[in-house]
Amino acid sequence: MTTSRRQFLQYTLAAAAMTACATGTRSTSGDGRAAPKKILVLGGTGFLGPAVVAAAQARGHTLTLFNRGKTRPELFPDVEKLQGDRDPNKGAGLKALEGRSFDAVIDNSGYYPRTVGASASLLAPNVGQYIFISSVSAYAKNDTPGADETAATATLADPNVESMGKNFENYGGLKHACEVAVEKALPGRTTIVRPGYIVGPEDRTDRFTSFPWRYAQGGEMLAPGSPSDPLQIIDVRDLAEWLVLLVERNTTGVFNAVGPEKPWSMGELFAACKEITGKDTKLTWVSGEFLQKNGEDGEGALPIWAPAFGAYAGMHRRSNARAVQAGLKFRSPAVTTRDTLEWFNSQPEERRSKLRGGLPPEREAELLSLWAKAQQGTPVAPAAQGG
Template sequence: MVEAAKARGYTVTLFNRGKTRPHLFPDIEKLHGDRDPNKGDGLKALAGRAWDAVIDNSGYVPRIVKASAELLAPNVQQYVFISSLSAYASHTTPGADETAPVATMADPTVETMGKDFENYGPLKALCEQAAEAAMPGRVTRVRPGFIVGPEDPTDRFTYWPARVERGGEVLAPGTPLDPIQIIDVRDLAAWLVAVVEARTTGIFNATGPGEPLTMGGLLDTCKAALGSGANARFTWVSAKFLEKPGGEPVDLPIWAPAEGETQAFHLRSTERARKAGLTFRAVQETVKDTLSWWKTLPPERQAKPRAGLSPEREAELLRAWRAQPKSAGKLPQ
């Protein structure tokens, strides 16, 4: 985000606690405090300051978003809030757009994500509403899907190109035709700057890529990006088998079962954002750049990805899958 704004010639100010990677961006202004006004110096560093626009990319609790939006309202023309596609109440309707109902909570004062992060989506929806209440008509609510690309600390997308590069038998979830939606962080950042330039407000689903993508297409793209030396082979394992084999959840990032409650999670309409200028680079470029960045990390970091299956867990699941009776609905290899 910072790089995209700087590339367009804007003066950027960062507000954070100053604890995580404080060495980044030594040439721009940094204000330190806390999003929570009840902690430390809170939002004091923002008081009395004016900016053309604010991009809030770390709002998770409505009370906290309300505090910053209300403080900034007199001195900011536009408030861009980064929400999530998880803010929607349902993920079962293919092509659902921004008019779809958002998730709700029985107790809107709850500020914890919940054991299974079940409150994440409803809290994001409430954060959107808090920002809009503070700055009516001046808020841009952006609902991204999976944000991917170089520098992604979650390793959710990175797991796949790194795993394909390692080669051998790869556990591929679901079916090759299961839909996938992702957006390269650089495409999202460039579009957010454009949204600020145009003073565009409203609600936008922000995910991609430019053409329909499937899980099979993603894995094939990873393999193609590696060139002729790639020897990965994909074994497709059904969503039903992967629910909780042995009573344990399976971490297969990015993918969501194309059935049941998540059947349309990766089928959101992005027409509104596209009309507002959102464009996408090729998935192969994202794969190559992500893998290039991954290889710059220390070996000990690469040895412990933060998402996906360990080699041992993957091998265990593949053995269990092959042991299934033929009537279990196996897919051809």
């Protein structure tokens, strides 16, 4: 794997130890619903957090949010909000959590083992379950199709580092170190969830959104790789609903949160785009080898897609069998694609005019031109690396 591709995959999974799975008894109320739980969400106002709050409220649970109060503080006026800092050495730190008890914690905002360990240790005496949202970047490699939760995990050259690194090269190792810190504080009471690419409405990265949006523009579109290249995503709403289920069932263990349940492909993504938009956009499939040769090996222009060979052969082929067995369910990825595009189209013009993912038009045109010449056998010099 090239260093730049590895670093980019770490980065785009950011914006995303234990192998046993034990399922506890699920108590229910008289109407068959799970008994109400007191749930603390560390974070709660970014992308995944609001979906968790909505899912938990729909199930009748009581929520408390702990964050700095800086990101969308207007959300959820009916939910208790505690302000502080994940770093106990900054400002009020974790003081607002002292002496508080909860049935479960869902940690959406943990990136450094020192601060994650601090919250886990503080809460350990007074919580039943600690769910940590990690990432598939916690794995050391992406080269094995079907790899499950027992695959080797990433390590850090400096175990005390508190920086993602210039190119997010520390992201995966830090996530795994956070997992270890949580398990150390609450042995046997932790749930480690390793999502792949989380997508859906409200995704501010535009990593996935860029594909249906670009398709809707029509004309000739560069389609990376081949129609059979695998694609694993998880709808933020599916992930959130499952996290609440894990709380209700007191399920512990380590899980790959990747979807859909059955294999999906780039070709199926674009078929969904055609059905949704009614457009007949011309797709020009450009090989992964050609894209790598011309600099598209992970510098930001082609998010989510990865070459389906070599060091990336397992990138979109991880096993989700354990999570499915633990109750993870998926809506159709075509529905996710439709809802995501509808959400994006509902945004103000200023937001829609500044797509944050995908190939810039001039870069796409350049690569399509080079590809056409290559197919005709015309010698061409590699294009400059995209960004």
